[in-house]
Amino acid sequence: MAKSMYKNTGRLSRFNLRRDRIRIPVWLLSLAVLTFVVALAFTDLYETAEDRQGIAETMKNPAMEAMVGKGYGLDNYTYGAIMANQMLLFTAIAVAIMSILFVVRHTREDEEGGRIELIRSLPTGRLANLNATVIVVCGVNVLFALIVGLGLYALGIESMDLEGSLLYGAALGVTGVFFAMVAAVFAQALENSRGAVGLSFAVLGVSYLIRAAGDVGDGVLSWFSPLGWVLGTEVYVNNYWWPIVLTIAAATVLTVLAFYLNAIRDLGSGFIPAKPGRKHASALLRGPIGLSFRIQRTGLIAWAIGIYVIGASYGSIFGDLESFLEEVEMMQELINPVESASLTDQFIPMLMSIMAMISTVPVLMSVLKLVGEERKERTEHLLSRAVSRTRLLAGSFVIAIVTSFAMLSLAGTGLWSAGTVVVEDELGFGKIYGAAMVYLPAMWVMIGVAVLLIGFAPRFTGLVWAYLCYSFIVVYLGNLLKFPSWMANLSPYGHIPQLPVDNMDYMKVSVLTIIAVVLTIAGFIGYRKRDMY
Amino acid sequence: MSLLKISGLTKKFGKFTALDDVNMEVNEGEVFGFIGPNGAGKSTTIRVLLGILKATEGEVKIFGKDAWKDAVEIHKRIAYVPGDVNLWPNLSGGEVIDLFMKLRGGNHKDRRDELIQKFDLDPTKKCRTYSKGNRQKVALVAAFSLEADLYILDEPTSGLDPLMEKVFQECVLDAKKKGKSVLLSSHILSEVEKLCDRVGIIRQGEIIETGSLDELRHLTRTSLLVETKQPIANLKQLQGVHDIGEKEQALSFQVDTEELDNVMNHITSFGIVKLESAPPTLEDLFMRHYEGPGKAGGAS
Numbered sequence: 001m002a003k004s005m006y007k008n009t010g011r012l013s014r015f016n017l018r019r020d021r022i023r024i025p026v027w028l029l030s031l032a033v034l035t036f037v038v039a040l041a042f043t044d045l046y047e048t049a050e051d052r053q054g055i056a057e058t059m060k061n062p063a064m065e066a067m068v069g070k071g072y073g074l075d076n077y078t079y080g081a082i083m084a085n086q087m088l089l090f091t092a093i094a095v096a097i098m099s100i101l102f103v104v105r106h107t108r109e110d111e112e113g114g115r116i117e118l119i120r121s122l123p124t125g126r127l128a129n130l131n132a133t134v135i136v137v138c139g140v141n142v143l144f145a146l147i148v149g150l151g152l153y154a155l156g157i158e159s160m161d162l163e164g165s166l167l168y169g170a171a172l173g174v175t176g177v178f179f180a181m182v183a184a185v186f187a188q189a190l191e192n193s194r195g196a197v198g199l200s201f202a203v204l205g206v207s208y209l210i211r212a213a214g215d216v217g218d219g220v221l222s223w224f225s226p227l228g229w230v231l232g233t234e235v236y237v238n239n240y241w242w243p244i245v246l247t248i249a250a251a252t253v254l255t256v257l258a259f260y261l262n263a264i265r266d267l268g269s270g271f272i273p274a275k276p277g278r279k280h281a282s283a284l285l286r287g288p289i290g291l292s293f294r295i296q297r298t299g300l301i302a303w304a305i306g307i308y309v310i311g312a313s314y315g316s317i318f319g320d321l322e323s324f325l326e327e328v329e330m331m332q333e334l335i336n337p338v339e340s341a342s343l344t345d346q347f348i349p350m351l352m353s354i355m356a357m358i359s360t361v362p363v364l365m366s367v368l369k370l371v372g373e374e375r376k377e378r379t380e381h382l383l384s385r386a387v388s389r390t391r392l393l394a395g396s397f398v399i400a401i402v403t404s405f406a407m408l409s410l411a412g413t414g415l416w417s418a419g420t421v422v423v424e425d426e427l428g429f430g431k432i433y434g435a436a437m438v439y440l441p442a443m444w445v446m447i448g449v450a451v452l453l454i455g456f457a458p459r460f461t462g463l464v465w466a467y468l469c470y471s472f473i474v475v476y477l478g479n480l481l482k483f484p485s486w487m488a489n490l491s492p493y494g495h496i497p498q499l500p501v502d503n504m505d506y507m508k509v510s511v512l513t514i515i516a517v518v519l520t521i522a523g524f525i526g527y528r529k530r531d532m533y
Numbered sequence: 534m535s536l537l538k539i540s541g542l543t544k545k546f547g548k549f550t551a552l553d554d555v556n557m558e559v560n561e562g563e564v565f566g567f568i569g570p571n572g573a574g575k576s577t578t579i580r581v582l583l584g585i586l587k588a589t590e591g592e593v594k595i596f597g598k599d600a601w602k603d604a605v606e607i608h609k610r611i612a613y614v615p616g617d618v619n620l621w622p623n624l625s626g627g628e629v630i631d632l633f634m635k636l637r638g639g640n641h642k643d644r645r646d647e648l649i650q651k652f653d654l655d656p657t658k659k660c661r662t663y664s665k666g667n668r669q670k671v672a673l674v675a676a677f678s679l680e681a682d683l684y685i686l687d688e689p690t691s692g693l694d695p696l697m698e699k700v701f702q703e704c705v706l707d708a709k710k711k712g713k714s715v716l717l718s719s720h721i722l723s724e725v726e727k728l729c730d731r732v733g734i735i736r737q738g739e740i741i742e743t744g745s746l747d748e749l750r751h752l753t754r755t756s757l758l759v760e761t762k763q764p765i766a767n768l769k770q771l772q773g774v775h776d777i778g779e780k781e782q783a784l785s786f787q788v789d790t791e792e793l794d795n796v797m798n799h800i801t802s803f804g805i806v807k808l809e810s811a812p813p814t815l816e817d818l819f820m821r822h823y824e825g826p827g828k829a830g831g832a833s
Contacts, residue, residue, distance in 0.1 A: 112622075112661070192622060192661060276657045277625025285628060286635040294628075295621050377619045381672075384583045384613035384685075385636040388605040532585040 005263070007125035012132035016106055024140055027098045032147050034473070035091060036155060039083050041481045043157055052077040059085055062320035063347050066212040066313065067354075070219065073237035078159035080236025083152075084168065086480065092175040092230045093204065095144065099137055099180035100200040106133040107184065109193035111268060120267060130184065130262050134255060137180040145173030164236040167244070171230045174247040178226050179204060181254035188261035191270035198302060205306055209313055216317050226250065288387055288395030296366055300403065303362035307407050310358065311414020314351045318344060319422030344423070348435050349498035351415065356439035357472050357493060359407035360446050364464055367400040367450040371461050374533045383532065393527050397451060397520065404443040412436030435499040441512035442492035448519030455526025458533070467491075534561050536683055536714050537582070542591035544577055544738075551577045553738045555591070559683070559716050564709055566729030567718040568819065574738040575718045576616065579687050582716075583613060595683065609637065612681035616688035616718075618668040620660035626671045627656030633675035645678040651700050665692035677704045684708055684715045690724065702728060722815040732815070734822055741822060746815065753813035753821060754787040757796075762804030771796055783807065 017024070046052045058064055059071030069089050073081035107130060110116045116129055125131075149169025153162045182203050186196040207225040214222030215231075222228030229243040261271065284290045293300075322344055370393065373379050382392055416432040446468060453461045471491035478488045488494030492512055497505040537559040544552040552574045559565040569575050580586040581593055584604030593600040595607045620629055630645060649656055652670040660668065669692050676684065684705070690698050698721075705715055705728050719725050725732060726746065734742040742749060754775065759765070760783040768774060768784070773792025778785045788796045790813065 275659075277628060277659050279625070279627045279657050281628040281631030281635070285632050291621075291632055295623060298623075377615070377617060378621065380580070380583070380585055380613075380615060381620075381633065382636060383585055383604070384608060384611075384615075385633060386605050386609040386638065387636055529587070531587055532580070 005125040005127045006131050007123060007128055009125065009128045009131045009135065012119070012124065012128055013135050016132055016136045019106075020102070024102075028140070028144050028147065031091060031094055031098075031144070032151060035087060035148055036151055038087055038477065038481065039079070039152060039155055039157060039160070042079050042082050042086075045480075045482055046079075046082065049077075052079075052082060055082060061324055062216050062317045063314070063351070065215045066317050069211065069231040070215040070222075072234050078236060079157050080159040080161075080164055083160070084231075084235040084237075086477075088168065088171060088235060089227060089231060092172050092227060093208070095141070095172050095176035096179035096204050097201075099141065099176040100183040100197060100204070102137050102140070103133055103180045103183040104187050104193050104196045104200070106136075108187035108190065108196045112191075112193055117267060127259055127262055130188075130259060134180070134184065134258075138177055141173040141176035141180070144176065145169035148172060159236060161236075163239055167233055167239050167241065168235045170241075170244050171233050171235060174244050174251065175226060175230050178247050178251040178254070181251045181258060184258035185254055185261065188258055188265065189271045191268075191272070194299070198299065202302065202306075209309065212313055216320060288382060288392050289398055291382070292366070292369065292395045292399050296369060296399070300362060300366070304406060304410055307355070307359055307362075308410040308414040311355060311411040311416075312418035313414075314355070315415040315418030315420075316422060318419040318427070319424075321347060322423060344427075345431075345500050348415075348432065349501055352411070352435050352439060352499075353475050353493055353496070354472075355411040355415070355436070356408060356442065356496075357468065357475070359404070359411055359439075360443050360468055362407060363400050363404045363443055364446060364450055364468065366403050367396050367447055367454070368461050368464070370396040371454055371458050374458065377533070379532060389528050390524060393451070393454065393524055397447070400447050400450075401444070404440060404447065408436045408439060408443070409433070431500045434504075438499050438504070438509065439493070439496055441509050441516060442496050444516035445492035445512055445519065448516040448523070451523030452519045452526070453523070455523035455530070458530075535559065536561050536596060537716065538592075538594045539578070539582075540592045542578070542581060542593055543589050544574075544581060544586060545589045551738050552581070555735070555738070555740050557733050557740060557743065559714055560731075561714055562709065562712045563730040564705060564715040564717060564728050566725035566732035567716060567735065568720070568722070568725060568732060568815075569735035573735045575735060576687055577738075578735070579613075579685055579716075579718060582685060583608075610682040611685055612637075612676035612679060612683075613685045614669070614672045614676045614687065614689040616691060618665075618672045620663070620668055620671060622661035623659060625657055625659055626654060626663065626667070629660060629671055630656065630675045630678070633672075634678055637679050639679055641678050641680070645674065648674045648678055648704075652697060666694065666697065669693060670697065673701060673704070677708070681708075682713055684713065684717075686715065687718045688720060689717075690719070690721060698724065722819055726815045734819070736822060742818075749815075749818055750790065750813050753818050754789050755793055755813055756785070756787050756811040758783050758785045758807075758809040759800055759805060760784075760807035761800060762806060765800055765803050768800075771799060 046055060056071065056074040056077035059074060059077075065071070068085055071081075071085050107116075110119075110129070119129060120126070145166075146169060149166035151165075152160055152168055153165035179200065183196060183200040186199045187193070190196045190199065204227075207227045211222045211225040211228040211231070214220060214225065214228055223232070226247060229247050232243040233240050265271065285294050370379070379392065383389065412433040412435065415436070416427060416429050419432070420427045420429075446464065449467060450461065450464045453464055457463075471493045474483055474487045474491055475493045477483070478494075485494075492515075495508050495512060497503065497508060535558040537557075539555055539557040542552055542555040543550065555574070555578060557565075557567075557578075567575055567578070577586065581588050582595065582600050584601045584607070587601055596610060598607050600607060620626075624632075627649075630649075634641065634645065652674055654667060654670045654674060658667075660671070663671070669689060673689060676686075686705075690701050693701060702724065705717070708715060709728075715728075717725065717729060729746070731743065731745045732749065733740055758780065765784060768777060768786070771792070772795070773789035774796060775787045775789075776785075
C-alpha cells in the first residue's frame with residue numbers, strides 16, 4: 001500500500017523536467033551568472049583593504065541592515081564578506097520565488113487544470129505527483145547550490161575559500177527548498193493556484209520584514225525568519241553550518257505536512273472551503289474595467305497592504321538612521337554627499353527607487369492580466385459582445401494607471417507615517433510624497449512597454465519582467481558596482497530625478513511621459529489589428 | 534435575405550491554411566447547421582465571424598457590415614456561445630451572466646431568471662466549481678436572455694445532459710419562431726437534423742457541401758433490407774447498388790438515391806416478401822463525406 005502511493009514517481013519526475021527543460025536552465029543560469037559577475041565586479045571595485053573598509057562603514061547603517069541584513073566581519077572586510085552581505089539575501093529571495101512558482105505550477109495549477117486527474121486515472125500513486133515535484137525541486141536546488149558553490153570557489157577570489165563557497169551555495173539551495181515546501185503545503189491547503197502562490201509569497205515577504213526588524217534591532221527576531229537563518233550562516237567569515245541544518249529540518253517538517261495533507265484530501269479539494277458567491281453582479285461589475293478590477297481585487301488589496309508595510313518599515317528606521325549618520329561621516333559609494341541636503345534625505349531616493357520598482361510589479365500584473373485572460377480564452381466572451389478591443393485594453397490600462405498612483409502613494413505615505421514618528425526634526429509629507437510620485441513616469445514607461453508587447457508580441461510579454469529585473473539590477477546595484485552610466489540610462493528608473501536631493505527635472509520627466517504615451521498608443525494600434533489567441 | 538455572408542474567406546496561420554475559399558450564407562429566420570470533424574475549421578470560421586481573427590482574404594459580412602471593422606456594432610445584435618466555455622474561477626455564475634448581459638445592454642431580468650430555472654443552474658456557485666455542462670449553461674443563459682438577431686452557437690451542447698439538450702432545443706426553436714437566425718455548429722447530428730433548415734459541411738478548411746437537408750439527402754443512399762420469393766439476379770450489375778450483404782434469408786444493400794426507382798423496379802419482379810427501408814440519416818451523409826481521403830461528395 002505505502003509503496004503503491006508513490007508508483008511512477010520516477011516517470012513523473014522526468015516528465016516534470018521535460019516540461020521545464022528551458023525554464024529551469026534559464027533561472028539557474030541567470031542567477032548563477034549574476035552571482036559570478038557581481039563577485040568579480042567587487043574585486044575590481046574595491047582593490048585595497050581601505051576601499052573595503054569604506055564599504056564596511058556603510059554596512060553599519062540601519063537602512064542597509066534593514067535592506068540586506070546585518071553586516072559581519074566588518075573589522076576585516078573581505079571580498080567574501082562583501083559578497084555575502086550584498087548578494088546572499090536577494091539571491092536567496094530569487095531562488096525562493098523560483099521554487100515557489102515551480103512547485104505550484106506542478107501541483108495545484110495542474111490539479112486545477114484537470115491534468116492531475118488524467119495522471120491519476122493512470123496507474124500512478126496518489127502521492128506520486130507531489131513526490132515527483134518535491135524530488136525535482138530539491139534536485140534543482142541542490143544543483144544550483146553546487147553550481148554557485150563550486151563556481152564561486154573556481155573564480156579564485158581571495159578569501160572565498162571552498163568551504164565558504166559551498167556554504168554560500170548551500171544557504172541558497174536550502175532556502176529554495178524551504179520555500180518550495182511552504183508552497184507545497186499551501187498547494188494542498190488552498191483550492192486554487194493563485195491563492196497558493198499568493199500566500200507563499202506573503203510568507204516570503206513576512207520573512208523578509210521579520211528579518212529586517214530583527215537586524216535593525218537586537219537580532220533576536222531574525223531567528224524567527226528563514227531568511228534570517230540564511231544570513232546567520234555568516235558565510236566566508238564564521239561559516240556556521242548549523243543554520244543550514246535548521247532550515248533542512250524545518251523544510252522536512254513542511255514536507256511531511258504537505259504529504260499528509262495530500263494523502264487525506266480529495267482530488268480538487270482543499271482545506272479552506274470556497275464560499276458561495278453572489279447571486280447577481282454588483283453595480284460595479286458592468287464592463288471591462290469593473291471585471292478587470294473584480295478579478296484582481298484580492299491580489300491588489302494584498303499588494304497595497306504589502307507596499308504600505310514595506311514603506312512603513314523603511315520609514316521606521318529613519319530614527320536609527322539619523323543617529324547613525326550623525327556618527328559616521330563617510331558615506332561614499334552608496335550615496336554621493338550633497339552639501340545642502342540633510343543626510344537622512346539622501347537615503348530617500350534610494351529607498352524610493354526600490355519601492356517604486358517593487359510597486360511596478362502589481363502594476364504590470366494588472367496590465368498583463370489581459371494577455372493571461374486571452375490565453376485562457378476568456379477575452380472572447382467580451383469581444384464577442386459589444387466591447388471593442390480599444391475599450392478592453394483601455395480597461396486594463398486605466399486600472400494599471402490607477403494602481404501606479406495608489407501603490408506609490410501608499411509607499412510614500414507608509415514611509416512618511418512611520419518615519420515622522422521616529423525622526424526628531426519634522427519630516428515633511430510633501431517632500432516624501434513628491435519623492436515617491438516622481439517615479440510615476442518611469443512606471444508609465446513600463447506600462448507602455450507592456451501595452452506595446454500586448455499589441456504586437458503577446459507571446460513575449462514576459463520580456464517586460466526581464467526589463468524590470470534589469471532595471472532593478474542596474475539601479476540598485478549600479479552605484480555599488482559602478483556600472484557604466486549608459487546601463488542605468490537604459491532603464492526608465494535611471495532617469496528619475498533624485499528628489500529631494502536633486503532638483504526637480506521637468507524635462508526628463510516629460511520626456512519619459514511622452515515615451516510612455518507613444519509606446520501605449522502604438523500598443524493600442526497593434527492590439528486592434530492582430531488576431532486574438 | 535442573407536444576414537450573414539462569407540465570400541472567398543481564406544485564413545492562414547503562417548504557412549498553414551486553416552480556411553480555404555470558404556463561401557457560406559445564413560438567411561434571415563433560418564437555422565443553419567455547420568458541421569465538420571474536429572480541426573476542420575468550424576471554430577476558426579466562427580472566430581473570423583466574431584472579428585477575433587482577421588481574415589487573410591475574402592469578405593465576411595454580418596447584417597451587411599464588415600465582421601472585422603464593425604465588430605462592435607455587429608456584436609450589439611448577436612449572441613455567442615463558445616464550445617469551450619472558460620470562465621473566471623473566482624466569479625459566481627450569476628455574476629458572469631449579469632456581466633455578459635450588461636456588456637450587451639438591455640434589461641431582461643425575468644427572462645434570465647426563467648432560463649436559470651429552466652437550465653437548473655445554481656448561480657451562486659463559483660465558476661471554478663462548475664462542470665463543463667454547467668459552464669455551458671452559464672453561457673447559454675447569458676446568450677438566450679437577450680434578444681439577438683443572430684445566435685452563433687459553437688458546439689453549445691457537447692456537455693449537456695439529454696434533458697438540458699431539450700431545453701436548449703426549445704430555446705433555439707423559440708428564437709426561430711421569433712424570426713431570428715441561428716448558426717449552429719454541432720457534432721450531434723440528430724440535433725442538427727431536428728433543428729436546422731440548411732446545413733454546410735466543412736472539411737479541411739473547405740466547404741464541401743451546402744444545402745437543405747432534403748437537397749443533401751439526394752446525394753446519399755437509402756438502406757434496403759429485402760426478402761424475395763426468388764433470389765434476386767444480377768443485383769451486382771445494377772447501377773447504384775453498394776455494400777451487398779446477406780442476412781439470413783434477406784439481402785441488405787444500399788442504393789444511391791437517384792437509382793432507387795430503377796432498383797425497385799428490378800427487384801419487384803422477384804416477388805417481394807419483406808421490405809425495410811431506412812432513410813438516409815445525416816450521419817450517413819456525414820460519414821460518407823469524412824471517410825476516406827478523397828472527396829466522397831463527387832462519387833455519389
